[in-house]
Amino acid sequence: MRILVICGCGCGSSVILKMNAKKVIDSLGINADLEVSDTTTYKGAVKDADLILVGSEIAEVITEINVPIIILNSFVNKQEIRDKLEVFFKEKNML
Amino acid sequence: MKAANVVSNNCIILGAEPKTWEEAIVIAGNLLVKNGFVKSEYVDDMIKMVKELGPYIVIAPGLAIPHARPSISVISSGISIVTLKAPVYFGNQSNDPVQLVIGLAGYNDGVHLAHMKMIADIFEDENIIYEIAKCKNKQKIADIFNGKEVNL
Numbered sequence: 366m367r368i369l370v371i372c373g374c375g376c377g378s379s380v381i382l383k384m385n386a387k388k389v390i391d392s393l394g395i396n397a398d399l400e401v402s403d404t405t406t407y408k409g410a411v412k413d414a415d416l417i418l419v420g421s422e423i424a425e426v427i428t429e430i431n432v433p434i435i436i437l438n439s440f441v442n443k444q445e446i447r448d449k450l451e452v453f454f455k456e457k458n459m460l
Numbered sequence: 461m462k463a464a465n466v467v468s469n470n471c472i473i474l475g476a477e478p479k480t481w482e483e484a485i486v487i488a489g490n491l492l493v494k495n496g497f498v499k500s501e502y503v504d505d506m507i508k509m510v511k512e513l514g515p516y517i518v519i520a521p522g523l524a525i526p527h528a529r530p531s532i533s534v535i536s537s538g539i540s541i542v543t544l545k546a547p548v549y550f551g552n553q554s555n556d557p558v559q560l561v562i563g564l565a566g567y568n569d570g571v572h573l574a575h576m577k578m579i580a581d582i583f584e585d586e587n588i589i590y591e592i593a594k595c596k597n598k599q600k601i602a603d604i605f606n607g608k609e610v611n612l
Contacts, residue, residue, distance in 0.1 A: 373513045374529040376566050380576040422514030438554035440519040441583040
């Protein structure tokens with residue numbers, strides 16, 4: 366499972382979200398690689414991705430992709446991250 | 461990690477009174493300039509990011525982390541911390557209004573990653589955003605960001 370976290374520059378908010386999502390995913394026992402990307406270069410990285418994590422503003426900018434997207438309101442609220450990821454992993458029969 | 465990633469009192473402004481989100485970013489950005497982390501052009505880039513992509517830098521209720529892309533305007537990785545006397549609206553539907561602004565200057569180096577980890581760890585409990593915003597003691601805030609246990 367390869368997960369792409371996208372923000373404006375791939376260096377600030379996406380790094381924070383990646384760190385928090387990684388903790389949640391590890392605690393769920395899912396094996397996943399998380400990478401960060403930005404709104405100018407994501408199209409290259411998205412080809413191998415199984416899932417995208419973003420905030421709502423960035424979700425509006427990301428277009429023409431065939432990868433499931435999870436939109437997070439808070440990048441530090443592990444409960445929100447966990448709830449939304451659990452739904453996704455259950456749909457994929459990974460949980 | 462280098463020892464340089466220490467947050468000093470000089471990186472903190474308490475009770476700032478910006479009228480708009482742009483002014484809030486300028487205050488946090490100018491503090492990065494004053495501490496020698498970035499050149500002044502970087503502050504314009506911080507505002508440009510929000511104008512281009514929307515207020516996505518408001519990553520949690522009450523917390524904005526304005527920053528721009530790594531560029532030649534960045535001298536070294538660093539952060540600035542600005543608490544707001546009155547909340548300011550950035551236009552983020554989920555997380556407005558903002559009470560705590562953390563300006564980021566980042567190279568993709570170990571210091572920057574340490575800062576990001578610190579922010580991820582500190583704000584695991586979202587209530588701390590408001591506790592820091594209310595805090596009147598710069599040293600306590602600096603201590604939190606330097607990984608110390610602090611009672612606010």
